[in-house]
Amino acid sequence: MPANKFNGYTDYGIGIGLRIPHYEHILSRKPSVDWFEIISENFMVDGGRPLEVLDQILAQYQVVQHGVAMYFGAAAGPNKEHLRRLKTLTKRTKTPWLTDHLCWGSVDGTFSHDLLPMPYTFAAAKQTAANIRQVRDTLEIPIAVENVSSYTEFHVSEMTEWEFLSEVVELADCGILLDVNNIYVSAKNHGFSAYDYIDNVPHHRVAQMHIAGHTKFEKYILDTHDHPVLDPVWKLYAHATKLCGVTATLLEWDDKIPSFDEVHNEALKANEFIAQAREAKIPVPQKISRTKIR
Numbered sequence: 001m002p003a004n005k006f007n008g009y010t011d012y013g014i015g016i017g018l019r020i021p022h023y024e025h026i027l028s029r030k031p032s033v034d035w036f037e038i039i040s041e042n043f044m045v046d047g048g049r050p051l052e053v054l055d056q057i058l059a060q061y062q063v064v065q066h067g068v069a070m071y072f073g074a075a076a077g078p079n080k081e082h083l084r085r086l087k088t089l090t091k092r093t094k095t096p097w098l099t100d101h102l103c104w105g106s107v108d109g110t111f112s113h114d115l116l117p118m119p120y121t122f123a124a125a126k127q128t129a130a131n132i133r134q135v136r137d138t139l140e141i142p143i144a145v146e147n148v149s150s151y152t153e154f155h156v157s158e159m160t161e162w163e164f165l166s167e168v169v170e171l172a173d174c175g176i177l178l179d180v181n182n183i184y185v186s187a188k189n190h191g192f193s194a195y196d197y198i199d200n201v202p203h204h205r206v207a208q209m210h211i212a213g214h215t216k217f218e219k220y221i222l223d224t225h226d227h228p229v230l231d232p233v234w235k236l237y238a239h240a241t242k243l244c245g246v247t248a249t250l251l252e253w254d255d256k257i258p259s260f261d262e263v264h265n266e267a268l269k270a271n272e273f274i275a276q277a278r279e280a281k282i283p284v285p286q287k288i289s290r291t292k293i294r
């Protein structure tokens, strides 16, 4: 791992998402897995089976928390009760960092339960960065924000999605969870180059990567997480790994979940691309100059 990797994010290797259909297999067979990502909201409870399972997992595996309900882009700022419960969980898991999405999801207290795309404006970037700083200061752990897949965009946007992501993470001084499948899906849906995206984010801030499968429809691509990773996404992952350095990598498989071994073997295919990146003598990720678009 490059020595100056932002904020000391550790390359834990290749992990998979901890999912209910695999509990029995993991707890009884104790397979060798580098790390598990948990969805924080599934464990923000006061007790019962979820925490019993989590404690058994924590006894044997590295766990990193990933959330789906922080809404870093929310104009109203982070929900205080959500943060309080989240902090209780971070103390339990000792997660080395916490990730959630660069999105919004509620209006006047009514939640859409979707990861809605941001308007890419300077005002939104400033508000989002302030929210991320507030979360980090409250939870007292490093934060990395994930790019979402999107199907619509705002007329008021003042920059590209990758410029917006870069602006936010620079203002917040935080990490990036680079989801290369989401980049591929959004690039196809909106007609931009996924390589332009990856080439122009601050590589030294990339803390972790997500890979996943998607579904192609006639006029758009849907981020379904119910397939193996498709070849163009592996190619993007290989490209990103060469630019950003090898980072903790996580396969997301959330629907039509096959056996544990099938999911794990799919994730381990990343090893081939990591080996290629290492052979290519990965340069230490450089800070790239921020886009001059003001």
Ligand SMILES: [Fe+2]
Residues within 6 Å of the ligand: 146, 179, 182, 210, 252
């Ligand atoms: Fe993701």
